Amino acid sequence: MRLLNIETLKLEEFVADPPPYAILSHAWEAGEVTLQDLDRPDVLALKPGWTKIVNFCAFVNRCRKGNRHAELADESMSPVRYIWVDTCCIDKTSTADLSESINSMFQWYRDAAVCFAYLSDVQCPEGQPSVTFEQSRWFTRGWTLQELLAPKSLEFLDGSWRHFGSRASLVDRVSQRTRIPLQVLVLGEWSRSCIAQRMSWAAGRQTTRPEDIAYCLLGIFGVNMPLLYGEGGERAFFRLQEEILKEFDDQSIFAWDASGIDETWGTIGALAPSPAYFADSLDVEAIPFMGRPMSSTKSGGSVVYLWR
Template identity: 30%
Template sequence: MLSHRWGWEEKEKEPLLQDIQGKIVYKLNSPGGIVKLRKFCEIARDAGYHWAWNDTCCIDKSSNVELQQSLNSMFIWYQHSVLTIVYLSDVLPSSKSGALERIIIFYQKDWTPYLNNRCRNHKKSTAIMKELEVVTGIDRQALINFSPGMSDA
């Protein structure tokens, strides 16, 4: 499975089922999402797998029923995937350790930082994280170190 952020700009347009159906992915040569799809398939093949699954082109979005069923099933598909390839389009090859840290900044309705806190990452704000812990009932460390999964859902 490919875990990735969808490209929204025209040059990054993600391929749909109709764009690749009946075609050989390795021979497609248009820019943007096709390159990402082709590279994903190559990596999966080189790892010894014969099949690869990418949400943008493996779900028929023209069928509302299939789309809804697929969206409802995706968590389980990812959970049972034997290989998940994570493509980080915003992490540059020159990145150093720490590039995967996820930053959270809370904004108010008028787009000003919550509590006027202008720090780079609100996960490092004791006041904000304590308040979040109180209102959600979720331990502050669990919020800061959030890891999606089925345990402690």
């Protein structure tokens, strides 16, 4: 795991037992910094993403020392000297590194001392959440769903790096905006929600790369699978559901609405093409299989499931 030292602004690598770290949740924008950019000061100076990282380091350092944001300067912040940012702490030129990171990312957010959600399109000059909070692009992105659920502690920052609330203090508004039940946000017990319910939380979200609409849900379902960029979003989502079927005794995976599929699609199988088709599955309950899925095979382009 690579972490950025908030004082030296240099990456350090930890094979096991990383030190306490803060983690950033944000919606990507133009000019984000890659791992390779960190070795090129001339490139960094031109990228808005570098300003974001420097500001994040400065914010965490202030919280750690208690100079500002006294409400965040508790004992859990004092040992934090590192941060993790998805733009520059993953080597995206390495297929192996990218795959390992995405399959581990949910746990990395879970293990962070604190997660700060930076909402660049929100301004809260009085330190109170404005009406623009729910309109933030942060609520529309695929990856930020796991970043909302996984951390033990999640704090919100506006576009000027002002703290204006937490997942706990804003839980009613977050629940209304995301349709995620209060008890899930408060207690972090999403594992009690059935497959269809969890899929419905991702129904209105988008990702830049089509395959990521499946990959961003790996941690929420606790499954792993190889990443195959180029396979397409539908194929990636089918593979995700196949992995879920191996682990869950829950027929709600089939509780999706196919009425929106175009007539030219052809044969409609048992699995949904994307989370969007679970938009109305929020109130579905888990129903165990009468026997468990044993295997799957392809037959004429369709997936056939066999049960014991």
